[in-house]
Amino acid sequence: MNVQSEAARVPPPVLIAQDLCKSYGSRKALRGLSFSLQAGRVLGFLGPNGAGKTTTIRILTTILTPSSGDFSVDGISSRYPEKIRRTIGVLPEGLGFPKGVTAVEYLTYFGQLYGRSAAEARRIGLAYLRDMGLQNRADAAIGTFSRGMRQRLGIARALVNDPKVVFLDEPTLGLDPRGQQELLSIILQIARERNAGVVVCSHLLSEIEGICDDVIIMNAGQIVANGTVAEVTGRTQQNAVGRDTIQLRVRVPPGSVAQAQQVLDTLPNVKRVIPTDKMAGSLAIALAGPGNGTSSADHLGKNRVLEALIRAEIPILGFEVEGGRLQDVFLQLTEGAIE
Numbered sequence: 001m002n003v004q005s006e007a008a009r010v011p012p013p014v015l016i017a018q019d020l021c022k023s024y025g026s027r028k029a030l031r032g033l034s035f036s037l038q039a040g041r042v043l044g045f046l047g048p049n050g051a052g053k054t055t056t057i058r059i060l061t062t063i064l065t066p067s068s069g070d071f072s073v074d075g076i077s078s079r080y081p082e083k084i085r086r087t088i089g090v091l092p093e094g095l096g097f098p099k100g101v102t103a104v105e106y107l108t109y110f111g112q113l114y115g116r117s118a119a120e121a122r123r124i125g126l127a128y129l130r131d132m133g134l135q136n137r138a139d140a141a142i143g144t145f146s147r148g149m150r151q152r153l154g155i156a157r158a159l160v161n162d163p164k165v166v167f168l169d170e171p172t173l174g175l176d177p178r179g180q181q182e183l184l185s186i187i188l189q190i191a192r193e194r195n196a197g198v199v200v201c202s203h204l205l206s207e208i209e210g211i212c213d214d215v216i217i218m219n220a221g222q223i224v225a226n227g228t229v230a231e232v233t234g235r236t237q238q239n240a241v242g243r244d245t246i247q248l249r250v251r252v253p254p255g256s257v258a259q260a261q262q263v264l265d266t267l268p269n270v271k272r273v274i275p276t277d278k279m280a281g282s283l284a285i286a287l288a289g290p291g292n293g294t295s296s297a298d299h300l301g302k303n304r305v306l307e308a309l310i311r312a313e314i315p316i317l318g319f320e321v322e323g324g325r326l327q328d329v330f331l332q333l334t335e336g337a338i339e
C-alpha cells in the first residue's frame with residue numbers, strides 16, 4: 001500500500017480551525033486556535049471558566065467573527081457564514097422554547113425555515129422525535145416537558161437540517177443520571193449513525209471521558225492538550241510523574257495498610273509505597289516502568305501489584321492509575337487558571 005492511496009482513504013476533516021484569534025478590546029480571548037475534527041467522531045471541548053470555549057463556539061457557529069484566522073465546515077470556508085449555517089446544528093446552553101407550541105409544530109417550523117414543505121418538515125420532525133424517544137409527546141405542548149425532554153427536543157431541532165457538524169453546549173446540565181445517560185447515548189448515535197462531527201462543551205469530565213473520541217483542553221485562550229482521550233491522558237500522566245514512573249492508588253481495609261506496604265515493598269518494580277490516608281486505607285505506589293501508560297510492560301507492572309495483594313489475601317477496595325483520568329489531566333493543565 002503506497003502512502004498516496006493510504007492518504008486517499010482518510011476523508012478530509014469535517015471541521016478545520018486555523019489560527020483563530022479573538023480580542024474583545026484589549027482582552028485577548030483566543031490566541032491562535034488550530035484543530036480539526038473528522039466526521040463520525042465526538043470531540044470534547046473543555047476548559048475552566050474564561051478559557052475561551054464560548055468564544056470559540058460562537059465563532060464556529062458564525063455568531064461572532066474572529067479577529068484573525070479562519071475555519072471551514074465540510075469544506076466550506078468561514079468566508080461564507082450563510083452557507084456554514086446550513087451545514088451545522090447547534091444546541092446552545094439554556095435554549096428557550098415557546099411553551100404553548102407542540103413538539104412537532106416546533107420542529108416543523110424549523111424544517112420549513114430550511115426550505116422544506118410543511119408536510120415534509122412535519123414528517124421529518126416526527127422521525128426525529130421518534131429518534132429522541134419523544135414520539136408519544138409529539139402533540140404535547142413544550143411547556144409540559146421536563147428538562148431532559150426539552151434538551152432532547154433541542155437536539156432534534158439541531159438536527160433538522162441534517163448537519164455535518166453539531167455543537168452541543170452543556171447538553172446534560174441539570175439532568176438526572178438517567179436523563180444524562182440517555183442524552184449521552186443520543187450524542188454517540190449522532191456521530192456514529194449520522195456520521196456527523198460532534199463538538200460537546202461540558203464541565204462534567206467523567207461523562208466527556210465516556211463518550212468522546214477526541215478531547216481539546218483550553219486554558220487562557222490557547223489549546224493546552226489535543227488528541228484522543230487516551231493520548232491526552234497518557235501523555236499527561238507521563239509528564240506528571242516522569243517517563244520512568246507509573247503512579248497508582250490502591251485502597252485496602254485500614255487494618256491491612258501496614259501489611260500491604262510490606263508486601264508491596266518487596267516487589268522489584270515498586271519504587272516506593274506511601275500510605276496517604278491510613279484511616280481510608282489508601283496507598284500511593286510509584287512503579288518503575290516505561291510509563292506511557294499503554295505498553296504491555298506497564299500493564300504487567302500494575303498486574304504484579306494486584307497479584308501480590310491477592311496472594312497475601314489483602315482485600316482490594318479500590319485501584320486506580322493516577323493521572324490516567326481526564327479530571328487529573330484537566331486539573332494539571334489548567335492549574336492557576338484565573339476566573
Ligand SMILES: Nc1ncnc2c1ncn2[C@@H]1O[C@H](COP(=O)(O)OP(=O)(O)OP(=O)(O)O)[C@@H](O)[C@H]1O
Nearest residue numbers: 024027028029047048049050051052053054055056
Ligand atoms: N463580550 C465580551 N466582552 C469582553 N470580554 C469578553 C466578552 N466575552 C468574553 N469575554 C472574555 O473573553 C474570555 C473568554 O471568555 P469565554 O466566555 O469564551 O470563556 P468560556 O471558556 O466559555 O468560559 P465559561 O466556562 O465561564 O463559559 C474571558 O476572559 C471573558 O471575560
